[in-house]
Amino acid sequence: MTRYLCQRLLLMLPTLVLVSVMVFLIMRLIPGDVVSLMFSDLGYASSLEAMRARLGLDQPLPAQYAHWMADVLRGHLGESLWTQRTVVSVIAERLPVTLELAFLALGFAVVYGVGTGLVAAVWQDRWPDMVLRSVAMAFLSLPTFWLGTLAIVLPSLYLGWSPSIQLVAFRSDPLGHLAQFALPAVLLGTHLGAPLMRMSRAMTLEILRQDYIRTAWAKGLDERRVVIKHAFRNAVIPPMTILGVQMSQAIAGSVVVETLFQLPGMGSLLVEAVAHRDFPMFQSLVLCVALFVMAINLLVDLACLAIDPRLRGQAG
């Protein structure tokens, strides 16, 4: 396991370099008009040349990359052109909110997706299976911003309730804080859980047809034991492998949810950075998200090793 972990960490390095090169180049591919906008309309500098100098665009490309990576490795992500605050301080404020939302949403997605997938598989082609599959497809198809708007408007109309309009700190009111995140997490989680549900169902169906399961039935084990103890552990691995992808979707989906529910997270920060052409902020955010997704993928792989002993042998 330790050897596998070290190997994976080493493999992350070239991936990180590749991601940083891609982020770096994408920023520089933005048309000159944007730099002109930043100078003339947003007033980030007193002249076009000063604007280019401020962004480091007046130097050769390799030099720009070297300076930028040196700063990143030292933890200097630059200053926001829009707010003039350090990027690090802004991300430090916003990151916990998005992380909490993303983890809660993913947690709900796993419980909802894997759980309903299991149930659908056990009740294959009967009404629970059809209902659960239809619901999953519905949540996958309906846009989050529409569902979110309904989730805010309908309770206010019929129950006289609307979400809190400011962030409730965990320390001051733990239950209130969790309650505030519950609705947006469920909203995001139902969207993320749909593919998990379908994959769980498919895997469970396949596993339930295996010989060892048939043997378990033949031995007279009860259904719960067969499904939970024998089938579930094998069925849950493939859906877990897509959690890394789901995490990046959770961050992308958090943009709408954070805006609707007044959660000051990184999703809305990303949108603001794009809208305000905040070059340093946007660049750093994309790098952060990429780093985060890679870390999640590593954790998922380690989790899979923990669940499936066969994989430990292959990894070891």
Add this chain to the structure above:
Amino acid sequence: MLIHGRAAWHAVTRLGTIGAVLLIATTFSVPLAAQPKSGGVLRLVERADPVGFDTLGKKKASVYTQSMLAFTHNRLFRYGPKGDVVPDLAVSSTHPNATTYVVTLRKGVHFHAKPPVNGRELTADDVKFTFERLPGSPEERLFPTLKRVTTPDRYTVQFELSAPFSAYISTLAATTMYIYAKEAGKPTADGARDYTAADTVIGTGPFVLEEYREKQRIVFKRNPTYFETGRPYLDGVEVYFIADSSAQLAALRTGKVDLIPVAAGQGLPHSLAAEARAIPGATVIKQSLFQTSENVIGRLDQKPWSDLRVRRAVSLAMDRAALMKAMYPEGADLISGPIPVTSRYNIPVDKLGEAAAFYRYDPAAARALLVEAGYPAGFKAKLYTTVGYGPEYVSRTELLKDMLSRIGIDASIVVQEYPVWISGTYKGNYEGLVHIPTWTLGDEDEWLATYTPGDTRNQIHINEPKVTQLVHGAAEASTEAARAKLIGQFVGTFHEQMWRVFLPQAVLLTVISNRVKGYALTIRGYTYAPALVNVWLE
């Protein structure tokens, strides 16, 4: 036990008398006017945070910054409810000669009791300091002729200009010209002062900034030493940042907020007006704002827009009534331009004489004009627009395309990304037609200046010496009557020449809880905070 005889009769007559008196009193009583009550916290919404708290920094001040500073700061003059310029920190102004303005300040105005200013009195030196911050600030453009600011005494400020500027006093009411205390700002490397941070927000305004939580809310508390005695009535104001309009309405419906104001030149979308009206205890109020509407333009230095007949044909092709019905169900002004319809210099369409005829919808007459102009089969043109103003803006462009097609103009829509738009098309670098907004809230001179060669917003490439003369003359006019006459001539000429084809201007919507009393709409500027001084809560 029953009451008998005389005692009973006395009781009945006594009761009857009391009842009659009460009946008469309630029938003929005059209801007392609502008396303001002190106390309570007003909660309202804004779409976005301020970006720093400095309107005179090196970067152009966000409209949300201007809006928030109106709670804590004052200007020398401000806009009244009808858009008129009224004194704020000033008590009076004189104009001893064409290039000098003298402003007398109120005495006994104090800054907020926060360190390092600690509640000291405002003096003329603070005004001088504020104006010394202009060079290098984008707001320097407001005072191009300002030569010198002097302080003959503690409460007098003298402005000397290099050339006459008849709108000088009203420009002092611009919503970026708040008066700053020098010591409140943080020193910068170049010897200047920076007022970006929330702890530098120390002004003379009716409210004191108590708490700022980014992306969440700003809390203001009543300034106990405000110069208007007894005001504000409110104990405080809480501003919540809610970007989504549906979420704003949900918060109002559930009593979490009391007011959704017209902020940053925008109000509640018309599509949500019915939902807002259905909220018990809430009222939707409509108003026109001091701004002009979207319009269709081309280049006056190129065909076909250089031909007056083509411009008039485009105007006749615009079914403004249909556009208003489709896009602005809550109402709109037929046109608002070249100066806002709420400007005192505006000439209503029905008073434009012959020019008014070209604001009707008449595709047949439009086609006839095109034939006369040499385009019997119409012509093809690109019609530029942008996604930067939202999807509804592009929907309106599509409606315009359809209207133009009915008179033979084959417009192919070119949707531009906002950066490309703002750095190119918006500055006049285009060929063909453009669907363009003119939404700034500046003074009339700012509007008129866009019709002079060299102005960065001269998108139509106009270069008419007579127009330039009118514009400069209006800016330098020595009397209000002379100024009004020149602006009137400009407006009349504009409509005759139809340099821009203006489209309807939507009314803006405020939603207010019925517990909020005394709120007066602001038709000018980005700020509603001055109106909150007179607000109280039931």
